[in-house]
Amino acid sequence: MEIFGIPTALLGSQLLVGLINGSFYAILSLGLAIIFGLLNIINFCHGAQYMMGAFVAWIALTRFGVNYWVSLIAAPLIVGIVGVLIERLMLRRLYKLDHLYGLLLTFGLALIFEGIFRDQFGISGESYEVPELLSGGVNLGFMFLPIYRGWVIVASLTVCFGTWYMIERTKLGAYLRAGTENSQMVQALGINVPLLITFTYGYGVALAAFAGVLAAPIFQVNPLMGSNLIIVVFAVVVIGGMGSIMGSIITGLGLGLIEGLTKVFYPEASSVVVFVIMVIVLLVRPAGLFGKS
Amino acid sequence: MLSRKFTTTACAAALAALSCGAQAQISGGSVKIGVLTDLSGTYSDLAGSGAVLATKMAIDDFIANEKPNFKIEMVSADHQNKADIASNKAREWIEREGVDTVTELVTTSTALAVMKVAKEKDRVVIMNGPASTPITNEQCNDVSVHYTYDTYSVANGTAKAVTTGGGKSWFFLTADYAFGQALEKDATAVVIANGGKVVGSVRHPFPGSDFSSFLLKAQASGAQVIGLANAGADTTNAIKQAAEFGITPKQSLAGLLMFITDIHALGLKSTQGMYLTEGFYWDRNDETRAWSKRFFEKQKKMPTMVQAGQYSSIYHYLKAVKASGTDDTTKVMAMMRKTPINDFFAKNGQIRDDGRMVHDMYLMQVKKPADSKYPWDYYTIKATIPAAEAFQPLSQSRCPLIKK
Numbered sequence: 001m002e003i004f005g006i007p008t009a010l011l012g013s014q015l016l017v018g019l020i021n022g023s024f025y026a027i028l029s030l031g032l033a034i035i036f037g038l039l040n041i042i043n044f045c046h047g048a049q050y051m052m053g054a055f056v057a058w059i060a061l062t063r064f065g066v067n068y069w070v071s072l073i074a075a076p077l078i079v080g081i082v083g084v085l086i087e088r089l090m091l092r093r094l095y096k097l098d099h100l101y102g103l104l105l106t107f108g109l110a111l112i113f114e115g116i117f118r119d120q121f122g123i124s125g126e127s128y129e130v131p132e133l134l135s136g137g138v139n140l141g142f143m144f145l146p147i148y149r150g151w152v153i154v155a156s157l158t159v160c161f162g163t164w165y166m167i168e169r170t171k172l173g174a175y176l177r178a179g180t181e182n183s184q185m186v187q188a189l190g191i192n193v194p195l196l197i198t199f200t201y202g203y204g205v206a207l208a209a210f211a212g213v214l215a216a217p218i219f220q221v222n223p224l225m226g227s228n229l230i231i232v233v234f235a236v237v238v239i240g241g242m243g244s245i246m247g248s249i250i251t252g253l254g255l256g257l258i259e260g261l262t263k264v265f266y267p268e269a270s271s272v273v274v275f276v277i278m279v280i281v282l283l284v285r286p287a288g289l290f291g292k293s
Numbered sequence: 294m295l296s297r298k299f300t301t302t303a304c305a306a307a308l309a310a311l312s313c314g315a316q317a318q319i320s321g322g323s324v325k326i327g328v329l330t331d332l333s334g335t336y337s338d339l340a341g342s343g344a345v346l347a348t349k350m351a352i353d354d355f356i357a358n359e360k361p362n363f364k365i366e367m368v369s370a371d372h373q374n375k376a377d378i379a380s381n382k383a384r385e386w387i388e389r390e391g392v393d394t395v396t397e398l399v400t401t402s403t404a405l406a407v408m409k410v411a412k413e414k415d416r417v418v419i420m421n422g423p424a425s426t427p428i429t430n431e432q433c434n435d436v437s438v439h440y441t442y443d444t445y446s447v448a449n450g451t452a453k454a455v456t457t458g459g460g461k462s463w464f465f466l467t468a469d470y471a472f473g474q475a476l477e478k479d480a481t482a483v484v485i486a487n488g489g490k491v492v493g494s495v496r497h498p499f500p501g502s503d504f505s506s507f508l509l510k511a512q513a514s515g516a517q518v519i520g521l522a523n524a525g526a527d528t529t530n531a532i533k534q535a536a537e538f539g540i541t542p543k544q545s546l547a548g549l550l551m552f553i554t555d556i557h558a559l560g561l562k563s564t565q566g567m568y569l570t571e572g573f574y575w576d577r578n579d580e581t582r583a584w585s586k587r588f589f590e591k592q593k594k595m596p597t598m599v600q601a602g603q604y605s606s607i608y609h610y611l612k613a614v615k616a617s618g619t620d621d622t623t624k625v626m627a628m629m630r631k632t633p634i635n636d637f638f639a640k641n642g643q644i645r646d647d648g649r650m651v652h653d654m655y656l657m658q659v660k661k662p663a664d665s666k667y668p669w670d671y672y673t674i675k676a677t678i679p680a681a682e683a684f685q686p687l688s689q690s691r692c693p694l695i696k697k
Contacts, residue, residue: 010513017505115333122594124338124558125526127533137539143509144539218537219502220529220558224335228502263506268469270506271498 006264013143014264015257020149022256023156024211028229029236029248030160031207037243038180038200041091041102045110046233047226049205052079053212054221055117058128068131075213076206083205087198117223125222152214159210160249167245176200235278241291251289318619321391323364326607329379329407330397330422332371335500335525339552340399340422343592343600345369348396350588351607361615368392372403379403383410393620394419394610397603401425401472408437415622419610421602424550425475426685429649433692436622437648438629441602442572445685448480448549450570450656450678455518455547456487464516465494466507466531468523473499476522476549492516504531505538512540524550529559536563552597556671561662572654573598573638574672580637595669605638647692654683
């Protein structure tokens with residue numbers, strides 16, 4: 001059977017691959033959206049923090065024998081703590097200034113982090129093996145799905161929706177949302193808003209590192225792995241609407257699918273399709289698909 | 294008496310003039326070599342600081358062995374793989390700092406840009422990192438040397454070996470820019486010439502990170518061999534993901550341009566059995582081992598063919614300067630062409646009029662993890678491709694300097 005001259009089996013497999021990439025976009029853009037929503041900071045070192053997550057996992061495995069499952073928790077914690085330090089020592093001073101200052105600071109930090117890792121590990125990158133439990137694959141009839149890729153979808157969707165639930169449905173989430181609306185009022189009610197902000201930044205950074213650990217067995221662990229991805233993720237956030245939690249998750253997955261389809265029909269355009277959509281969305285709905293203008 | 298005095302004076306004057314003359318032949322009193330390379334980007338492992346180190350080693354060794362009567366200096370800079378930065382830096386070096394030769398120049402676009410500047414300013418260019426064949430064809434000039442390898446020589450070796458070894462049907466995964474397309478074109482010609490066929494190809498955006506969509510297409514094509522017409526991180530990611538999707542070992546991969554640093558980064562588990570063609574392997578004989586171990590002590594990595602070629606080419610250049618007693622571009626180029634290259638890198642290497650240095654290339658196969666006995670023990674040399682076959686013959690040259 002064929003659709004537009006493409007065998008359905010190939011189409012099915014490309015959609016699934018698109019969904020896998022979409023999961024990465026979703027989890028990364030979610031972190032950016034949370035940070036922007038509460039801190040008003042455009043976190044340009046998100047890509048570097050994603051890369052650091054992957055490297056921490058690789059270093060833990062090769063130098064200390066720490067396995068994948070431990071790294072999946074430990075690496076986000078470690079990189080998250082680095083994030084907390086960045087927020088406490090640097091970002092905190094910029095909240096009263098224009099967005100641009102935060103962007104410049106985080107961009108500078110991204111360059112510094114990438115430079116340090118490049119100096120230490122070179123540019124060719126390092127290989128991280130797929131954990132034994134998830135190696136191999138299953139034949140779905142229309143494609144051979146590596147079990148690890150299936151795990152990536154499950155893990156990232158769980159974390160994405162868990163995060164959404166925490167922000168939209170729990171008391172902690174309510175404080176966070178209230179803090180964004182009117183931080184002085186929330187402070188007056190006895191809630192430690194600065195601590196809340198630090199926690200939020202740390203959590204957003206940890207999400208990036210989590211995605212990095214998920215990516216380590218798929219991509220070569222390389223100091224520039226984040227900078228290749230981050231521009232697309234920014235486009236995803238813009239399309240979804242800056243600061244919209246659910247928007248960033250759905251847009252991430254959706255754009256992964258669209259990109260996957262482009263790779264079937266016109267592969268040369270697959271790296272620009274996201275940006276074409278971004279331009280159209282900005283013209284029609286400047287606040288993004290899910291944003292409030 | 295008078296005549297005797299005159300003779301002595303004249304002789305003294307002549308001698309003084311001669312020795313002064315010899316000094317004055319070297320512009321600015323010293324030979325200055327500018328290493329322009331990628332010190333921070335995708336190609337910084339295969340060229341980068343290792344190429345700077347190789348240049349320094351060549352200069353030090355030359356001074357120790359040949360005791361030249363001129364000074365040698367080196368400067369280096371990062372061209373960031375950008376043609377405009379490369380040509381600006383080259384211009385600045387030549388005009389303000391008196392650089393005599395600009396070298397290395399990984400990435401074709403930077404190489405082509407600097408070749409133009411060098412031709413205009415009449416300085417020597419020695420290229421080791423860039424790959425594309427236009428350097429010695431449409432864009433060739435008489436001040437340039439393309440030393441280590443090119444797309445023709447690497448595609449030729451690998452594609453021929455794989456096709457004649459039974460891999461008759463090919464599918465290409467090609468980086469969508471000049472270099473990838475040149476590589477695909479060169480390899481396709483070799484596949485067809487050896488009785489194979491190309492069943493399809495897909496062009497991926499450069500640089501890419503996820504190749505699974507493209508690999509699934511290659512899988513669906515049913516081709517026996519997937520030819521990777523890309524380089525660096527694109528190649529390593531594609532190989533890694535091919536294994537993940539169960540494409541290898543059912544279909545085999547042929548990396549058309551790979552360096553030992555790529556194999557080191559990927560590990561033998563996912564690269565074992567692959568064929569690749571290089572101009573140098575550190576573990577080929579005692580001579581290559583001796584030099585490579587000295588390099589390793591400083592760099593903590595074994596040299597790539599680009600880095601070894603950098604050493605060899607700089608040494609050859611300095612020898613030509615000494616032999617011709619001047620750093621004048623035309624004279625040095627003539628001497629470099631005239632003198633065969635015999636060192637650990639090349640035996641009877643020869644620089645042709647189109648700028649191509651022809652030398653033996655080596656077809657290698659990546660070892661199985663169990664067969665690798667010590668660090669960096671990665672290849673088995675399957676065949677030596679003689680210089681005459683390894684590079685594009687002059688009869689096919691599109692370089693205007695070659696008169697047919």
